[in-house]
Amino acid sequence: KRTMKDIDAPTPSEILSEDVTRRSKLRDGFQWFVETAAIVLLAVLVALVLANSLGRYLFAKPLPWTEEIVTALLMWLGALGITIAGFKNELISCAIWTQKLSGASKRRLAVFQSIFSLVVLASVAVLAWQYLGIFGNDRSPILGVSKSVAISGILATCAGLGIAST
Numbered sequence: 001k002r003t004m005k006d007i008d009a010p011t012p013s014e015i016l017s018e019d020v021t022r023r024s025k026l027r028d029g030f031q032w033f034v035e036t037a038a039i040v041l042l043a044v045l046v047a048l049v050l051a052n053s054l055g056r057y058l059f060a061k062p063l064p065w066t067e068e069i070v071t072a073l074l075m076w077l078g079a080l081g082i083t084i085a086g087f088k089n090e091l092i093s094c095a096i097w098t099q100k101l102s103g104a105s106k107r108r109l110a111v112f113q114s115i116f117s118l119v120v121l122a123s124v125a126v127l128a129w130q131y132l133g134i135f136g137n138d139r140s141p142i143l144g145v146s147k148s149v150a151i152s153g154i155l156a157t158c159a160g161l162g163i164a165s166t
Contacts, residue, residue, distance in 0.1 A: 030163060031087045038080035045073045068140040075153030083160030117165065121158045128154035 048066040056062035085091050101109060128151065136148035 065142045072150040075150040079153040079157040086161045086164030125158040
């Protein structure tokens with residue numbers, strides 16, 4: 001007969017390690033998705049700009065609708081780029097100042113930066129939401145695409161940075 005001593009129960013550190021591994025795999029998967037989406041958007045953007053340039057200068061037949069799509073793609077490409085930088089901890093920072101700090105000071109600064117970033121992200125998200133409410137129903141002149149497609153890239157930036165910082 002088996003007793004409690006015979007059962008190999010996981011220790012708290014093993015449970016925590018599994019949680020971290022699971023979260024890490026989810027984060028890696030999301031990062032791969034964001035990076036792949038950025039590559040695809042960049043390729044489409046370059047193809048559209050090249051097609052418009054070739055049409056305009058070689059054939060005297062520009063493709064004016066490409067500018068509307070490129071504008072929206074730029075917003076989303078920026079959102080994905082900022083998210084990728086957040087995942088890799090390569091956002092603009094002042095390392096020259098933080099290198100001189102001690103352990104406790106660095107921790108306090110990191111907490112302050114996290115709280116400040118959260119407040120800024122929330123503020124930008126609220127402003128983007130308000131902007132979306134005002135101009136989101138406007139349509140582009142040629143394709144008639146809703147301006148909310150491009151504007152929502154700002155909200156995606158906030159969401160992406162929020163996920164990247166967890």
